[in-house]
């Protein structure tokens with residue numbers, strides 16, 4: 121980190137353009153490791169894995185979550201296609217916000233199970249109090265939209281392989297720890313989650329009522345435990361990564377899905393189309409990755425890659441989408 125901070129200071133002071141073999145970045149562009157494409161990074165400094173947060177001047181890791189339509193089931197993607205009636209990004213396309221919130225508030229109550237998984241050497245570092253605070257943070261984010269989470273139980277496990285959850289260990293730990301039905305949210309918090317990810321999650325798909333839970337054991341979200349409230353992850357330790365991942369569990373895609381200024385994006389009409397994920401909280405000037413299309417990027421949206429302090433909202437269209445997906449896939453299972 122010290123090296124990154126030093127490089128950042130140099131870049132900020134001299135505005136130099138420089139190249140790093142791989143990952144690659146200069147003062148305006150970087151290699152996006154998720155897509156292997158060169159994209160504008162909208163931050164003063166980035167090396168492809170870390171960037172300088174203009175709000176705090178700290179060196180911060182790029183959010184990486186790796187949930188996208190290519191990982192969704194055919195059933196989920198067909199549902200999206202059926203729901204998508206307005207072509208995003210088209211000239212004159214309707215973008216009027218729906219008036220769902222405040223008019224007919226949702227009432228979705230989700231039983232929540234939290235699983236803390238540490239290495240043996242880190243046993244005791246992630247606490248029940250952090251799990252309780254995490255559940256409260258979820259409710260702070262979702263309650264204004266009529267969605268609530270009831271923490272049922274917290275399991276705490278010390279297991280070196282499961283703390284990383286690489287390869288078949290991921291399956292093994294979920295088969296051992298997952299509880300409840302397809303209506304129950306299981307959040308796994310790992311001290312050393314593999315792949316450099318802050319988190320990842322499964323999107324909902326078709327499960328027949330009465331299906332044994334053993335057949336959908338993989339359902340749930342895996343999150344770096346250092347993102348919990350009070351955790352050690354710079355830029356992401358207010359518990360908002362779990363809010364983001366749970367958005368996927370409820371059927372939302374990233375606001376930058378497709379990484380393009382044309383096409384269907386996240387298939388929601390009131391999230392401005394966005395061709396690059398957000399780093400930090402670029403509001404001065406406001407990030408606008410699609411300048412030829414109306415609207416700046418939705419940097420405060422929970423389904424972007426912004427830092428925790430920047431996250432503050434879902435759109436009405438996203439809330440409507442979560443309601444539709446909940447009813448179709450998870451309610452009453």
Ligand SMILES: [Zn+2]
Nearest residue numbers: 185186187374
């Ligand atoms: Zn995500």
